[in-house]
Amino acid sequence: MFSDIKVSEERCTMTQLDGGLFITVNTITSLLGSLGNIFVCLTILLTPSLRVISNYCIVNLALADLIVASLSQPVAIAIFWGKLGGTCYVKAEHAARFVGGLSCSVSVLTLATMSVDRCCAILQPLKYKNIITPNILRAILTFYWLLSFIVPILDAFAKVVYIYFILSSIIALFTVVIICYSAIFFTVKKQNSLRRRELQNSQAIRREKDKNLAKTIGLVIGSFMIFWLPFGYHIATNPNKNHGVDYVAVVTASFVNSSVNPLIYFYRNRGFREALKTILTANTHRFLQNRVFAS
Numbered sequence: 001m002f003s004d005i006k007v008s009e010e011r012c013t014m015t016q017l018d019g020g021l022f023i024t025v026n027t028i029t030s031l032l033g034s035l036g037n038i039f040v041c042l043t044i045l046l047t048p049s050l051r052v053i054s055n056y057c058i059v060n061l062a063l064a065d066l067i068v069a070s071l072s073q074p075v076a077i078a079i080f081w082g083k084l085g086g087t088c089y090v091k092a093e094h095a096a097r098f099v100g101g102l103s104c105s106v107s108v109l110t111l112a113t114m115s116v117d118r119c120c121a122i123l124q125p126l127k128y129k130n131i132i133t134p135n136i137l138r139a140i141l142t143f144y145w146l147l148s149f150i151v152p153i154l155d156a157f158a159k160v161v162y163i164y165f166i167l168s169s170i171i172a173l174f175t176v177v178i179i180c181y182s183a184i185f186f187t188v189k190k191q192n193s194l195r196r197r198e199l200q201n202s203q204a205i206r207r208e209k210d211k212n213l214a215k216t217i218g219l220v221i222g223s224f225m226i227f228w229l230p231f232g233y234h235i236a237t238n239p240n241k242n243h244g245v246d247y248v249a250v251v252t253a254s255f256v257n258s259s260v261n262p263l264i265y266f267y268r269n270r271g272f273r274e275a276l277k278t279i280l281t282a283n284t285h286r287f288l289q290n291r292v293f294a295s
Contacts, residue, residue, distance in 0.1 A: 011243040012088035018245050019084040022252055026073045026080070029259040033069025036262025037062040039276055047275040053134050054121070054213055057114045058265065060141045061220070064106040065258035072099045073255050080248070094156075101152035104166075104228075104254070108173050109144040111221050113137075115180035118214040122184050163239045170232045177221055184214055216268040220261055227257035 014022075040062040044050045075096040082089045117137075121128045154162035230250040234241070241247055266272050 007088050007090065012083055013086050014080060014083035014245075014248075016084065018248075019080050022248055023077055023080050025252055026077050026255060029256045030069050030073035030077070033065060033073070033255075033259030033262070036259060036266075037066035037069060040262050040265055040272075041066070042279060043272055043275045046279055047271075050271060050275055053132060053137055054117065056134070056137050056141060057110050057117060060144070061107060061110045061114075061261065064103045064110065065261055067099060068103045068255055068258040072096050072103065073258075075099075076251070076255065097155055098152040100251075100254075101155050102148050103258075105148035105151040105169070106144055107224065108169050109148065110141070111224055112173055112176045113140065113144075114217045115177050115221065118217055119180040119183055122214060123187050159239075163235055167232065167236055170228070174225075181214075181218060188214075212268070216264065219264050219268065223260050223264065224257055227253050227260070230254075 041059055044055050044059050075092050079089050079092050079096065082092075117132060120131050124131065151162070151165065154165055231254045234247065234250045266276065
C-alpha cells in the first residue's frame with residue numbers, strides 16, 4: 001500500500017523555514033476552511049429559501065472541502081512537524097493521501113455536475129425541473145462518494161493507473177466546463193438582446209438569478225483549476241517525486257482551495273450572507289439567554 005512512500009533522510013527532514021511556512025499556511029487555511037464550509041452547510045440546511053436543487057451541489061462540494069480542511073490538513077501539519085525533527089509519519093501520509101484523493105475525486109465530479117446543471121437551467125429553463133429533479137441529483141451525488149473511493153485505492157495499489165486517471169479526470173473536467181460555459185455564454189449573449197423588453201417578466205428575473213449563480217459556479221471552478229493545476233502539472237512531469245519542498249508546495253496549494261470556496265459563496269450571494277447573519281444572531285441570542293437563566 002502506497003509503495004512509493006519510502007523512508008529516507010531527504011523525505012523525513014524539512015528546514016525550520018520551510019516547515020514553519022507550510023505549518024503556518026496550513027493551520028490558518030485549515031481553520032478558515034473548516035469554519036467556512038461548516039457555515040456553508042448550516043446556512044443552506046437551516047434556511048428553507050436556500051434549500052433549492054441548485055444548492056445541493058454546493059453542499060456536496062462543501063462537505064468534500066470540509067474533509068480536507070478538518071482531516072487532511074491537520075494530518076499534514078503533524079507530518080510537517082515530525083519532519084522538523086527528522087521523523088517520518090508514514091501511516092499519517094497514507095491517511096492524508098487516501099482522504100485527499102477521495103475529496104479531490106468528489107470535487108471534480110461535483111464541479112462537472114455543477115457546470116451541466118447551470119447549462120441545463122439556462123439553456124432549457126422550462127424543461128429543467130423535469131430533467132434534474134431533487135431525487136435524481138441526490139442519487140447522483142451519493143453515487144459520486146462511492147465511486148470516488150476508486151481514486152485513493154488506485155493511488156495506494158496501482159500508481160501508474162492512478163496518474164493517468166488523475167490527468168484524464170482533469171482533462172475531462174476542463175472539457176465539460178468549456179463546453180457548458182461556452183453554451184451558457186452564447187445563450188446569455190442572445191438573451192441580453194431581449195432583456196430590455198422582459199425586465200418586468202418573472203421569467204426574466206429567474207434567468208438573471210440563474211446567470212448570477214452560473215458566474216459564481218464559474219468562479220468556484222476557476223479557483224479549483226488555479227489551485228489544482230500545479231498538482232496536476234507535478235504529477236504529469238514528475239510522478240515519482242512525492243516529497244520535497246516543491247511537492248509539499250503543490251499539495252498545500254490544493255489544500256488552500258478548500259478554504260477559498262466559502263469566501264466565494266458568501267461574497268457573491270447576498271442571500272447566503274443574510275442567512276448566516278440570521279443564524280449566528282439567533283444562536284448568540286439563545287446562548288446569552290441560557291447563560292442568564294443558568295446564573
